[in-house]
């Protein structure tokens with residue numbers, strides 16, 4: 469079960485992701501540029517975003533809507549815990565809200581929760597090797613490259629290499 473706390477810092481509220489965030493999240497997930505390096509293609513219908521939220525809630529230890537003041541979901545941040553000592557982040561933000569520091573604040577808030585309340589020893593992000601924005605975000609948050617993974621994923625772009633970025637508690 470997902471038990472997600474609301475986390476706040478100046479200029480950001482991470483609140484629990486809910487099914488009715490689908491319409492707002494569709495703005496990000498239906499954008500081919502936003503989805504370019506992600507595993508799934510851009511959504512073409514709202515039901516895909518509804519299913520995506522249901523899947524996120526089912527598989528995550530915590531799943532947040534990324535908001536400014538607690539209302540509209542400008543993006544979503546998920547924390548999976550595949551092993552008791554390991555957390556994995558997945559993040560997406562709509563194009564109009566990118567480049568304003570929201571991603572960094574979101575990762576910093578969720579990192580404190582993951583290392584503290586959840587008690588993981590290591591946090592990871594698996595990132596397409598050419599995803600400069602995501603690599604830059606996690607580097608800025610203090611993550612380091614732990615591995616280059618060859619032919620790690622298949623997306624609309626073909627067979628892709630990834631970098632695994634890690635941060636230790």
Ligand SMILES: CC(C)(COP(=O)(O)OP(=O)(O)OC[C@H]1O[C@@H](n2cnc3c(N)ncnc32)[C@H](O)[C@@H]1OP(=O)(O)O)[C@@H](O)C(=O)NCCC(=O)NCCS
Nearest residue numbers: 559560561566567568569570571572600601602604605608
């Ligand atoms: C990756 C993503 C979440 C970053 O969120 P954001 O809110 O735009 O990032 P921020 O504004 O907080 O930027 C934080 C740092 O990331 C880096 N960064 C952000 N955008 C960047 C870009 N386009 N190129 C290179 N570095 C970038 C910078 O170091 C920045 O710090 P700085 O502004 O002090 O230089 C966002 O670009 C996104 O949603 N991309 C599409 C989905 C995606 O690829 N998700 C990740 C899958 S692993």
